[in-house]
Amino acid sequence: MPVKTSHHRYYYVDEAGDPYIFNRRGEVIFGKEGCSNYFILGLLEIRDQGKIERQLNELRANLLQDSYFSSVPSMQPQARKTYYVFHAKDDLPEIRREVFRLLFEDLTNFRFYAVIKNKTSVLNYIRNRNATDPQYRYTPNELYDFLVRRLFKERLHQADSYSILVSKRSKKDRTTAFVNAVRAAQQRFLEQHGIIGSEAIQITSTDSTHCGGLQSTDYFLWALQRFYEKGEERFIRYLWDAVRLVQDIDDTSNKPYGEYYTKRQPLNWI
Numbered sequence: 001m002p003v004k005t006s007h008h009r010y011y012y013v014d015e016a017g018d019p020y021i022f023n024r025r026g027e028v029i030f031g032k033e034g035c036s037n038y039f040i041l042g043l044l045e046i047r048d049q050g051k052i053e054r055q056l057n058e059l060r061a062n063l064l065q066d067s068y069f070s071s072v073p074s075m076q077p078q079a080r081k082t083y084y085v086f087h088a089k090d091d092l093p094e095i096r097r098e099v100f101r102l103l104f105e106d107l108t109n110f111r112f113y114a115v116i117k118n119k120t121s122v123l124n125y126i127r128n129r130n131a132t133d134p135q136y137r138y139t140p141n142e143l144y145d146f147l148v149r150r151l152f153k154e155r156l157h158q159a160d161s162y163s164i165l166v167s168k169r170s171k172k173d174r175t176t177a178f179v180n181a182v183r184a185a186q187q188r189f190l191e192q193h194g195i196i197g198s199e200a201i202q203i204t205s206t207d208s209t210h211c212g213g214l215q216s217t218d219y220f221l222w223a224l225q226r227f228y229e230k231g232e233e234r235f236i237r238y239l240w241d242a243v244r245l246v247q248d249i250d251d252t253s254n255k256p257y258g259e260y261y262t263k264r265q266p267l268n269w270i
Helices: 049-064 093-104 119-132 140-152 175-195 212-230 234-242
Strands: 009-019 038-045 110-116 163-167 199-207 245-248 259-261
Touching: 009 140, 009 212, 038 119, 038 140, 038 212, 038 245, 049 093, 093 212, 093 234, 110 119, 110 140, 110 212, 110 234, 140 175, 163 175, 163 212, 175 199, 212 234, 234 245
Parallel strands: 009 163, 110 245, 163 199
Antiparallel strands: 009 038, 038 110, 245 259
């Protein structure tokens, strides 16, 4: 078990893809336009939060002053996109390149962790569950909370205290549910190892507009999602030195518990 250190850690949590399996009519929708095949939850540990905040703000200011982007819709204040916040899905390729370059130049400031769920496996679970329990009804929050527990299982015992900033998912506040899932993950780990936890954990749900840490997390997740959804390796390969663990828990072709990818054991590049 890793040795505990005396310091404070900052974690930023976001998602890629979505946890939806069915539409309102009960039809399977994943894999179709606008609905992902995978749901990914990611955690980015940042050592110097102030540094990345300053760097992203400076980069945005410089790009907004560049006449090359003066007529780009996403760079206008009314669009509420790149003008205010970097978001890989919405940013122009030229903008995206600059953000990736900034992250790459200081990869030692980051440690990235992610858990991946294949929706085909989720659908199989739902059908098997319904076969024995007809009253069971899947909810997207169920999948999200499950991945929270998996993601944090071994992330809350190495420091004295933690600040966890999680990206808001919807208008409905689910901070309490997130806290419960994190605490459940921590308790399970403590019980398995027979130790007593005393770590202080502060959890805040916030918008990425004013949080460079969440904007950075979004870019790491987008890069990983592009590999899984599109087979594009170049983005996540570019950031891979900052990756500590990617858990593909549904790829059981070699191991029953899935595949664990690390800095030394990277994804199977296409």
